[in-house]
Amino acid sequence: MSDRIMALAQLARVIASAPAEEPLPVRLCRAYVEVLGADGGAITLSSTTSQRLTLSTSDGVSAQIEDLQDVLGEGPGQDAYRSGQAVVTKVDGLGGRLFPVFSGLASSLTGPLTVWAIPMQPGEATLGVITVYRGTGELSYSLEDAQFLADSVGAALLDDPSAHGATPFAGWSNRARVHQATGMIVAHGGFTPEDALVILRAHAFAESTSLDRIASDVIEQRLGFTPWQTGGTTPTAPWDDGPKDHGP
Structure with missing residues (x-):
């Protein structure tokens, strides 16, 4: 069984084991974080526009990261959405990073960590971004597998009415x-x-x-x-x- 199929099967098991009454975006976010072995994560839609919406965050650090990107209009999630490419950056407050303002402020809030921002592209267009982080170490799967899972999550969201406001949260x-x-x-x-x-x-x-x-x-x-x-x-x-x- 390929790594992608194993990762997708693991994602499905985690989603199925979550309480059914939880909104699907919440279950998807938690499952994505768990499968990739991240410390936390968030799912956003339309990540660089005035319609930007954080569907779910798994923990307080993820919420702080998304709030900071929302305020600054800068960060890995914003760049991943614009470029349609995965973005990996260190948050440590040191100069020379991709996003110096974001990195400096995020480091003061969360401490050093690595952030992966993966665009969700279930079709031709980018739907949004999944952002995950770890304090130390790498993800459990490759960046290519993480992209495959992000596209799968995006496809699930396209079919979920709550992601489009039919079921408010x-x-x-x-x-x-x-x-x-x-x-x-x-x-x-x-x-x-x-x-x-x-x-x-x-x-x-x-x-x-x-x-x-x-x-x-x-x-x-x-x-x-x-x-x-x-x-x-x-x-x-x-x-x-x-x-x-x-x-x-």
């Missing part, structure tokens, strides 16, 4: 908040949707928090953004409490 809720917050900034500040998303990402980066947390603050009117004549943006809270002339 946390990932869609998070992305909906980001879209709602972006719309509020557009409506109240006169920005383009692209600029509004950049503002959200920049503020999340400055506050060392996730994009979803900043989006929630905007929606609940704890945070707003008012354009100034200089062309910059200044955070205010709430929306109606921007700069006012209070007189002498």
